[in-house]
Amino acid sequence: MYDILIKNGTVIDGTGNVGRKLDVGVEKDRIVEVAAKIPEAKGRVVIDAKDKFVTPGFIDIQNHSDSYFTLFDQPQQSSLLAQGITSIVVGNCGSSLAPLASLESIKTIQKWHDLAGVNINWVTFGEFVQCLSQKNLGVNVLSLVGHATVRRGLLKDSVRPAQMEEMRVMKKLVDKSLDEGAVGLSMGLIYAHEVNSSEEELKLLVSSLKPRRKFLSIHLRSEASHILEAVDEAIDLATASDVALKISHLKVRGQKNWHLFDHVLNKLEIAYHQGLKISFDVYPYDSSWSVLYTYLPKWAYEAGRAEILRHSSAAADRRKILDYLKSSGQNYGQIVIATAENNPGFVGKTLAQIASNQGVSVEEAMLNTITACRAQVVVFDHNLSDEQVELLVFSPLSIIASDGAGYEKESQNLVHPRCFGAMPKFLRMVREKKTVSWEMAIKKLTMEPAGLLNLKDRGKIAKNTMADIVVFDPVTVTDLVDYEHPYKFPLGIETVLINGKIAFADNKPAGLFGKMIGI
Ligand SMILES: [Zn+2]
Numbered sequence: 001m002y003d004i005l006i007k008n009g010t011v012i013d014g015t016g017n018v019g020r021k022l023d024v025g026v027e028k029d030r031i032v033e034v035a036a037k038i039p040e041a042k043g044r045v046v047i048d049a050k051d052k053f054v055t056p057g058f059i060d061i062q063n064h065s066d067s068y069f070t071l072f073d074q075p076q077q078s079s080l081l082a083q084g085i086t087s088i089v090v091g092n093c094g095s096s097l098a099p100l101a102s103l104e105s106i107k108t109i110q111k112w113h114d115l116a117g118v119n120i121n122w123v124t125f126g127e128f129v130q131c132l133s134q135k136n137l138g139v140n141v142l143s144l145v146g147h148a149t150v151r152r153g154l155l156k157d158s159v160r161p162a163q164m165e166e167m168r169v170m171k172k173l174v175d176k177s178l179d180e181g182a183v184g185l186s187m188g189l190i191y192a193h194e195v196n197s198s199e200e201e202l203k204l205l206v207s208s209l210k211p212r213r214k215f216l217s218i219h220l221r222s223e224a225s226h227i228l229e230a231v232d233e234a235i236d237l238a239t240a241s242d243v244a245l246k247i248s249h250l251k252v253r254g255q256k257n258w259h260l261f262d263h264v265l266n267k268l269e270i271a272y273h274q275g276l277k278i279s280f281d282v283y284p285y286d287s288s289w290s291v292l293y294t295y296l297p298k299w300a301y302e303a304g305r306a307e308i309l310r311h312s313s314a315a316a317d318r319r320k321i322l323d324y325l326k327s328s329g330q331n332y333g334q335i336v337i338a339t340a341e342n343n344p345g346f347v348g349k350t351l352a353q354i355a356s357n358q359g360v361s362v363e364e365a366m367l368n369t370i371t372a373c374r375a376q377v378v379v380f381d382h383n384l385s386d387e388q389v390e391l392l393v394f395s396p397l398s399i400i401a402s403d404g405a406g407y408e409k410e411s412q413n414l415v416h417p418r419c420f421g422a423m424p425k426f427l428r429m430v431r432e433k434k435t436v437s438w439e440m441a442i443k444k445l446t447m448e449p450a451g452l453l454n455l456k457d458r459g460k461i462a463k464n465t466m467a468d469i470v471v472f473d474p475v476t477v478t479d480l481v482d483y484e485h486p487y488k489f490p491l492g493i494e495t496v497l498i499n500g501k502i503a504f505a506d507n508k509p510a511g512l513f514g515k516m517i518g519i
Contacts, residue, residue, distance in 0.1 A: 002027050003500065005043025009054035009471060014446035014460040016439050024054060026467040029500035034463055045502070047495055049471045055442045056461050057086025057468030057498065058423050061449040062217075062248050062281040062401035066090035066097050066143065067109040069118060070405045077138035077406030078509050079415075082489040083423040084470035085402070086498045086514070087458060089449070091144035092248060092403075093219040094188030098128030099145070099177050101153025101169075108148040108193060110305070112291070114341055114376060126180035132516035138406065139514040140468070140498065142453060144186040144217055145177035147205060148193045159196055159303045167201050174208045181518020183453050184214040186248075189221035189230070190294055195302045206241040215244040215277075215452050223253045223288075227260055228267070235271045235278070244277035246452060249403045250392055253288060253383045256329050261388045268397055279452065281401035282392040284426050286384045287483070289338065289403070289416040292370055292377035297324045305375045312367045312375075325363040333362045334382055336483065337369065339413040341376035347413055348484070380416060380483055393426065394435040399448045400426045408509075410487045417486045421479030424490035428478040438474065454519060467500040 002025035011034065012019040025033035025042065040046055060080065065071040065088060080088060090096070095108040100123050106115065122128045125145060132141060150173045154166050162170065174185060185205060188194055206216055216238055220230035231247070238245035247268075252261045271278050293301045293308050300311045300321050311317040325332065333352030340346035346354065346369060355365035369377055392398055404419035418425075423445060430441040450459025457465045470493065477492030489507055496504035498513040 002032065002043050004045045004047065004497065004502070005038060005040070006047045006049050006054055006469065006471065007038070007040065007043075009049025009052045011054045011461055012439055012442045013462065014056040014442055016443045016447070018439060019053065024461060024469065026497065026500050029467055031461060031463060031465050031467050034461060047471060051473070051475075052471050052494060053438065053474050054461065055470050055472070056446040056459050057470055057496065058084045058445040059449040059453070059455075059459055060085045060088045060402050061246070061399055061452065062092055062403045063088035063090050063405065064092060064112065064403065065405040067092070067095050067112045068405035069109070069113045070407055071137070071141065074406060074408040075135060075137050076408045076509055076512060077514075078408040079420045079489075080402070080406040081138050081496055081504045081509055082493060082507070083420070084472060084493045084496055085139055085423060086468035086470070086496060087140035087142065087517070088406070089142045089144065089183060089453065091146050091182065092186050092217060094146045094148035094186055094191060094194050096143055096146035096149045096182070096186065098122060098125040099150065099153070099173050101150065101173060102156060104156045105149050105153035108146065108152050110376065112378065124180060125177035125182055129181040129516055129518040135516070136512040137514040137516065138503070138509060138512050141514065141516050142183045142519065144184045145174055145182035147185065147187045147197070148191060150174055151197065152193045155193070157304055159192055161196050161198050162201050167204050170201070171204050171208060174205050178208055178212050178214055182214070183519050184217055185209055186217040188219040189233070190219060192302050192304050195221070195298065202237055203240055206237050206243060209243040210241055213454060215246060217246045217248055219248045223251055224257050225254070227252055227257065228263055231264055231267050235267065235276065238278070239271070239276055244452060245279070246399070247280040250280035250282055251288065251384050252388060253381070254330050255383070255385070258385050258388065261385070265391070265395070272397060279397050279399055279448065280392070281399045281403070282389070283401060283403045283418045283422050284389060284393050284429060285416070285418055286386050286389055287380045287382040288384065289378060289380055289418070292366065292379050293375050295325070295332070295366065296321055308375045309371060312371050318367060321367065322363050325366065332366055336380040337377060338380050338416070339376070339378040340369065341373045343373050344412045346373070380414070390429070390433070393429060394433070398444060399452075400444045407487065414483065415486045417479065417481040417483060420486060420488060421481045421490055424477050424493060425479040427472070427474070431474060431477070467497050469497040471495040
């Protein structure tokens with residue numbers, strides 16, 4: 001007898017192989033049989049998947065549920081589970097929740113989440129894994145170790161190049177974290193506490209990865225006018241240490257930079273053909289969800305939050321910043337405030353609306369908002385080209401990821417629709433655009449990320465793999481969210497199994513079944 005038997009569906013196994021009508025038997029937490037006809041009597045619970053696709057659970061390799069802290073205050077992570085996501089990778093963009101070399105380490109997440117009420121009872125990466133392993137979670141969780149977390153733990157709030165001795169200690173912390181379960185190293189080179197890292201420092205840290213067969217995940221130093229140099233930097237780093245590279249949420253921000261897109265893709269393809277294991281993740285939306293202070297000139301934000309606030313208020317600096325913003329040729333008026341710490345009145349407004357309310361220019365409104373919210377402002381910006389997003393989504397080098405966080409309840413802030421809709425929107429695009437086969441599309445959600453993570457027993461449907469499974473309707477599957485109404489489950493994701501249990505069915509979670517996975 002099998003605990004669960006999924007019958008009559010088309011199995012798309014995640015490897016890229018052609019879908020076939022097969023039945024899938026699950027016992028305890030594993031898939032134990034995949035065969036043409038398994039008698040119905042063999043299943044204690046039988047799921048009829050007629051006219052449905054049966055695929056591995058989706059692996060969201062670029063996720064921020066840790067830095068937005070919802071992993072702790074909304075552990076069910078329903079918005080992810082409802083999309084068919086069964087595993088997430090956190091610790092992205094340079095910020096992980098461990099190791100914590102000092103009290104300052106955790107501050108790397110405060111650009112996304114207020115630290116008030118955050119309760120931490122671990123220090124090392126191993127203790128973090130141990131602590132999360134004792135928690136019931138709605139999805140499986142893996143984590144990278146973040147460069148900014150390690151760096152800030154040592155350099156505290158000062159922003160400067162690290163000294164040799166500090167680099168050596170950082171390397172030890174990275175080594176130890178990788179040995180204690182981190183799946184790779186992440187960097188967020190655009191952010192204040194990493195922007196001053198030397199090439200020597202970055203190379204030293206990346207050299208920890210190869211002996212452990214782990215990968216490098218990079219949020220590029222620039223996604224706008226300096227993106228070509230930023231891509232070169234990432235490729236050079238990975239090539240020098242011969243490690244697999246995944247660029248996070250690849251995009252070219254700002255219409256005046258869109259002409260760089262072809263050059264970016266070219267560089268990646270050349271690196272791939274020269275033998276570098278290179279990939280990128282992408283979310284299928286034309287707007288970014290970013291920290292507002294990263295729009296300022298580098299000198300104004302590189303010294304951290306207190307200095308950002310000082311520069312935004314001091315008359316001479318303020319004038320310099322305004323000149324920079326005005327001469328950038330970018331339209332900031334369309335930027336929408338999604339999260340405004342302690343100022344819910346700003347949420348949902350564009351900078352143009354705030355400017356008009358305050359009787360100031362859009363650029364001044366930006367600085368006023370940053371000051372009022374103590375530099376904790378997250379925004380939506382429709383600054384990406386639809387056509388380019390589509391090319392990235394269907395590129396042979398792409399993995400589809402949400403770059404979002406898991407939510408189970410609405411709040412006064414707006415979340416990016418990708419938190420509820422990334423995977424189903426991608427599946428809808430696959431159906432409508434017919435650019436890639438269903439088999440290649442599913443691989444981008446399953447085997448591709450599993451391969452990078454070295455996850456041997458997830459990401460495919462085969463005998464003896466873990467039973468993380470999605471049953472969805474290829475004809476109806478779609479997202480149902482937009483920027484004003486981001487809190488809605490998608491359509492067509494019918495059943496989700498995590499670790500052999502039905503975790504989502506009838507459009508609601510059954511009540512957790514994920515777990516922390518250290519590798
Ligand atoms: Zn990022």
